[in-house]
Amino acid sequence: MNMGQGNRPERSSGGFLPRIESLRGVAALTVAVLHATSPFVLQPAHGLLDQVGLYAIKALTNGYGAVVAFFVMSGFVLARSLDRNFDAWGFAVARAFRLVPAAAATIGVFVIVYVLFGYALNGRASYGPVNVILNMLMLRADLNGVMWSMKAELTATPLIFLCAWIGRTGKPRWLLPIAAGLFALSFVGQYSHSLGDDTNLAPLFAFPIGVWLHFEGRKLVEKLSSFGATLMAGAAIVVFCGCSFFNTVASLGLLVECLSAATLIALIAYCEGKKEFAPLDHPLVGFYGKISYSFYLLHPLSLWSAARVADHVQGLGGVPLTIAALVAALSSVVATTPFAYLSWRFVETPFVRLGKSRVPRKPQVNAVISNPRQQEA
Numbered sequence: 301m302n303m304g305q306g307n308r309p310e311r312s313s314g315g316f317l318p319r320i321e322s323l324r325g326v327a328a329l330t331v332a333v334l335h336a337t338s339p340f341v342l343q344p345a346h347g348l349l350d351q352v353g354l355y356a357i358k359a360l361t362n363g364y365g366a367v368v369a370f371f372v373m374s375g376f377v378l379a380r381s382l383d384r385n386f387d388a389w390g391f392a393v394a395r396a397f398r399l400v401p402a403a404a405a406t407i408g409v410f411v412i413v414y415v416l417f418g419y420a421l422n423g424r425a426s427y428g429p430v431n432v433i434l435n436m437l438m439l440r441a442d443l444n445g446v447m448w449s450m451k452a453e454l455t456a457t458p459l460i461f462l463c464a465w466i467g468r469t470g471k472p473r474w475l476l477p478i479a480a481g482l483f484a485l486s487f488v489g490q491y492s493h494s495l496g497d498d499t500n501l502a503p504l505f506a507f508p509i510g511v512w513l514h515f516e517g518r519k520l521v522e523k524l525s526s527f528g529a530t531l532m533a534g535a536a537i538v539v540f541c542g543c544s545f546f547n548t549v550a551s552l553g554l555l556v557e558c559l560s561a562a563t564l565i566a567l568i569a570y571c572e573g574k575k576e577f578a579p580l581d582h583p584l585v586g587f588y589g590k591i592s593y594s595f596y597l598l599h600p601l602s603l604w605s606a607a608r609v610a611d612h613v614q615g616l617g618g619v620p621l622t623i624a625a626l627v628a629a630l631s632s633v634v635a636t637t638p639f640a641y642l643s644w645r646f647v648e649t650p651f652v653r654l655g656k657s658r659v660p661r662k663p664q665v666n667a668v669i670s671n672p673r674q675q676e677a
Contacts, residue, residue, distance in 0.1 A: 315380075322585045325595075329633065332632055333357075334366075335363070335599065335600065336625075337629050338361075339628075340621045341358050341361075346621060357629075358545065362543055368558050369564075369565070371449075371506035371558075372510040383467070383514065398648075399438065402647050406447075407444065447597065450597070451495065456504055464511055467514065475509075483505040483554075486505065510562070513565060533563075533564060594647070602636045
């Protein structure tokens with residue numbers, strides 16, 4: 301399909317953005333650390349210094365905000381992909397092969413752990429074959445609670461495609477009213493839980509915001525001075541971390557999280573080479589960016605063992621809660637990493653390649669003529 305290319309504004313779709321992938325890794329680690337440390341953060345601190353440490357951990361673990369950031373990044377990255385190769389069938393196939401296999405493998409691991417050790421994250425969930433299959437297909441998310449966000453993302457596939465089409469027609473400004481309408485619906489419980497109590501659609505408006513960033517973000521960022529970009533990045537991080545101390549589900553705080561995440565994503569994507577974002581270039585951060593999806597799916601399995609390690613540390617006597625929380629976080633990350641790597645290497649990567657091979661890419665002749673810079677993508 302080459303719908304609306306004649307009216308498209310000149311821009312560069314670009315290609316792979318390593319720093320955005322690294323940011324996904326940071327977001328996945330944020331969620332994992334939140335789940336590992338929250339039992340300790342909620343306890344009374346052992347003195348002023350311990351209280352400061354617990355506040356710092358809480359500020360740096362805005363897990364729900366990290367999921368919102370995931371949604372913005374997905375909208376942004378998928379819009380870039382669709383702008384290069386706008387094909388509905390190919391997009392749907394690629395999303396299915398990208399999301400479902402790793403999720404199905406994760407549920408398979410959960411079932412094995414349950415059968416062998418009797419361990420379940422949700423003791424009320426059924427491990428019968430029907431429910432297991434529904435969880436593998438991401439039609440339910442009661443066996444692994446963090447999969448609610450992936451269920452929402454899979455549901456958002458038509459929305460992302462529609463928003464990308466609107467952007468390609470040269471009218472990306474219409475994406476903002478769509479996002480505003482979805483945000484207004486986030487206050488309606490029937491809408492937010494229309495896919496079931498195990499899923500929350502409140503942050504769905506973040507996807508159109510991410511698509512809008514692809515079409516309009518560069519123009520805004522290029523208006524900023526170097527100092528202005530640095531100032532905005534710092535402010536976005538501070539505001540995002542500050543949201544950790546509030547319940548942002550179905551509230552204005554949810555919008556604040558989305559806008560602060562969108563600001564940071566736009567600056568990282570369009571301020572190429574800016575040294576303030578150099579930590580995202582570190583190989584270790586890039587590694588977690590690569591395995592971020594599998595890491596996000598699998599990290600709940602490590603919480604039991606991480607809690608046992610932290611309890612042992614506390615049992616030594618006089619250990620601040622901050623130290624116990626950090627030990628739990630480190631234990632969770634270390635325990636999850638090898639399994640996440642194996643899932644990325646032997647499940648994600650092969651199926652992503654298979655999905656791409658199922659739909660040959662068509663040359664975008666008209667797009668290249670209208671915008672020569674796209675030849676670099």
